[in-house]
Amino acid sequence: MELAHYSDWAVRLVNTEEPARAKDSLTSVEAVRALFVSASQMGRRVTDADVTRFRSVRARLRAIFEAADGGDSTLAVDLLNSLLLEFPVSPQISGHDYLDEQGRPRWHMHLAEHPSNATTGYAAIAAMGLAIHLTEYGADRLGLCQAPPCRNAYLDTSTNRSRRYCSDRCATRANVAAYRARKRLEAERSANTGRSADSAHQTRAESEV
Numbered sequence: 001m002e003l004a005h006y007s008d009w010a011v012r013l014v015n016t017e018e019p020a021r022a023k024d025s026l027t028s029v030e031a032v033r034a035l036f037v038s039a040s041q042m043g044r045r046v047t048d049a050d051v052t053r054f055r056s057v058r059a060r061l062r063a064i065f066e067a068a069d070g071g072d073s074t075l076a077v078d079l080l081n082s083l084l085l086e087f088p089v090s091p092q093i094s095g096h097d098y099l100d101e102q103g104r105p106r107w108h109m110h111l112a113e114h115p116s117n118a119t120t121g122y123a124a125i126a127a128m129g130l131a132i133h134l135t136e137y138g139a140d141r142l143g144l145c146q147a148p149p150c151r152n153a154y155l156d157t158s159t160n161r162s163r164r165y166c167s168d169r170c171a172t173r174a175n176v177a178a179y180r181a182r183k184r185l186e187a188e189r190s191a192n193t194g195r196s197a198d199s200a201h202q203t204r205a206e207s208e209v
Helices: 003-014 029-034 048-069 073-086 118-137 168-208
Strands: 091-094 108-111 142-144 153-155
Touching (some): 003 048, 003 118, 003 153, 029 048, 048 073, 048 118, 048 153, 073 118
Antiparallel strands (some): 091 108, 142 153
16 A cells, blocks of 8 residues: 555545534444445444443544645644654655566555554554645645535645545535525626616606606
């Protein structure tokens, strides 16, 4: 697995909560295990205690996205550094599941699973993945969806730094809302123009009497 892919771990965890909608899907051991996707060995270590611990890490990761989205890259980096210090990673060279045409391992860097508990392992990998993304692309590539009430986190990998929404669905919803707002404004302006014209006509008519 390439190190850049680990940044998705942070996004997955942050997006288990929708604060504006008061929704939280991180309520059970099964929900926490689902975050690990293919890392089944680490997921099997999840216990009831990890549910609360994961929520705590989630809040700290969201604070990083909020700082970056608000333009405070220094705060975002400081918050991320605190996670990196608390949850250090164990990098290893690995070749599992990656073989070349001759059957030889394709060596790559891998972040080893932490042996203590599921939260520590996940937090270490998510923080390192986010750090790699931030240092490679910039803090302004960490965003929160601009389609209210959604505030899901996303990683902007667009060539022109233009991403503003977490998904095509939110982008479409925001565009439709903006279109309707423009139409309402045009209708109000038209109505105001009509009323102004009627008022002016009435004033002229009264002055001629």
